Amino acid sequence: MVQQEAAVASGGDGGAPTKLDAQVLKIAGVIVLGAIMSILDVTVVSVALPTFIQEFHTTYAKVAWTMTGYTLALATVIPLSGWAADRFGTKRLYMLALFLFTVGSGLCATADSINQLIGYRVLQGLGGGMLMPLGMTIMTRAAGPQRIGRLMAVLGIPMLLGPIGGPILGGWLIDAASWHWIFLINLPIGAIALVYAAFALPKDNTEPSESFDFLGMLMLSPGLASFLFGVSSLPEAKTITATKVWLPMLIGAVLVIGFIFYSFKPKHPLLDLRLFRNRRLTVATLSLFVFIIAFMGAGLLFPSYFLQVRGESTLHAGLLMAPQGIGAMLTMPIAGMLADKIPVGRTVPFAMALIAIGFFTFTQVGADTSYVLLCGSLFVMGLGMGGTMMPIMTSALKTLTHHEVARGSTLVNILQQIGGSIGGAVMSVVLTSQQDKADIIPGSTNPQTGHPFTIAEVAQASHLPQLHDQILQTFGADLVHKGQVFLADSFAATYWVGFILVLATFIPIAFLPRKREVSHLSDNAEAGAPAPVVMH
Incomplete structure (x- = not known):
């Protein structure tokens, strides 16, 4: 005792x-x-x-x-x-x-x-x-x-x-x-x-060489690249029915699905999907995947609002985003210590609630919303971020043996990369589709496109130093402001999509472990390897 x-x-x-x-x-x-x-x-x-x-x-x-x-x-x-x-x-x-x-x-x-x-x-x-x-x-x-x-x-x-x-x-x-x-x-x-x-x-202490899974590589790497190529082409094409979008996505999906079925056959597959038999790893990676799609996709648009709608410089837009990082830096060290002592299922939901509260403000954003309110909301989201991402990753990797760590971290990183690409593409497509609804101004000509100006383009062009005076003189301050209001509404509508995805993250998070973990050496752990932690 x-x-x-x-x-x-x-x-x-x-x-x-x-x-x-x-x-x-x-x-x-x-x-x-x-x-x-x-x-x-x-x-x-x-x-x-x-x-x-x-x-x-x-x-x-x-x-x-x-x-x-x-x-x-x-x-x-x-x-x-x-x-x-x-x-x-x-x-x-x-x-x-x-x-x-x-x-x-x-x-x-x-x-x-x-x-x-x-x-x-x-x-x-x-x-x-x-x-x-x-x-x-x-x-x-x-x-x-x-x-x-x-x-x-x-x-x-x-x-x-x-x-x-x-x-x-x-x-x-x-x-x-x-x-x-x-x-x-x-x-x-x-x-x-x-x-x-x-x-x-x-110093490297390499283990006996495993055979390289060439067939798996020929399916997985080109499959991921092809799928993400299609996803990345979506904002430019503006529709999933475009050939350069659906065709590479289809080819990539077929290759990746083929790899999934194949990967259980070789002894040493390129990506060890058998690790998903570990329930906690599965729940944690799924939670992280949904979170990345929701937050990282919409997060890319936060500085865009300051640039496009409010006409801030790149430097000022970056400074306005700083409260988010400050909030995260306050909670991340605390969350890291708690993740080693308290099951993440008890802490992460509260952190996600902070993100949802802060995120909601941006669904109400306008052309002249208070910077104090927006920066305060970013700070609250930052507090939530600091208590979310790293604890989930900790939960994912904590159960792995010494030999499984490299394969497990590879799985986590691939899902992060795919989630970030999908989230960014989805948010860009939604924003683009919203801005495409802008009214055309008859009799005008945008020198960059050769087509008539829309009120959204007028508002954006008014922020360019070389065009500012010309735009105001040609179209007037009232029309420029109307364009800024339209742009703000398009961002707000896009943030609603992100907010719904943030709420969806609570579903997988509900299955994160809530009981105290007990650590011990697994049967197949190597001598001297770190002890994995498993659920009972």
């Missing part, structure tokens, strides 16, 4: 440490540095799209492929990371991913055409796609199941800094220097991260 009490006091599992020691924090520092680069880069580039249109004399549909190409590269390489981590070792592979990402960043800065930039972004994505799943694998193995919650709170830092810092940093670099610097800034960070990784990450 005394021994049991001592065990609980020291960590709850035979004296396993519950605090993050210096060695684990040193490893976490490497992973956070790499994750910051990859996540920050996505949001920084999204801010630069208007600049790319002007610099390369092209269209929005074309420059959007600088984002889509990166996403497709992520989807292609993520399924390989689990097998490659077991085969080559996490340290070697992580350093290779850092190298590819850094080299890709340098090449992006040298691009002198939009096609070159898209190609270099694909190279960047091949490295960036491995950084997150490998980082989660390295950190989970280093910490063990008793400290995953605290460690996931650390990994959550770059996930917060990306949406906050990306628009601010991107806007400042483009205004103060040039678009090239949004990529050049990764070179010194990447070099530091490579040197840091060489010294901080533990």
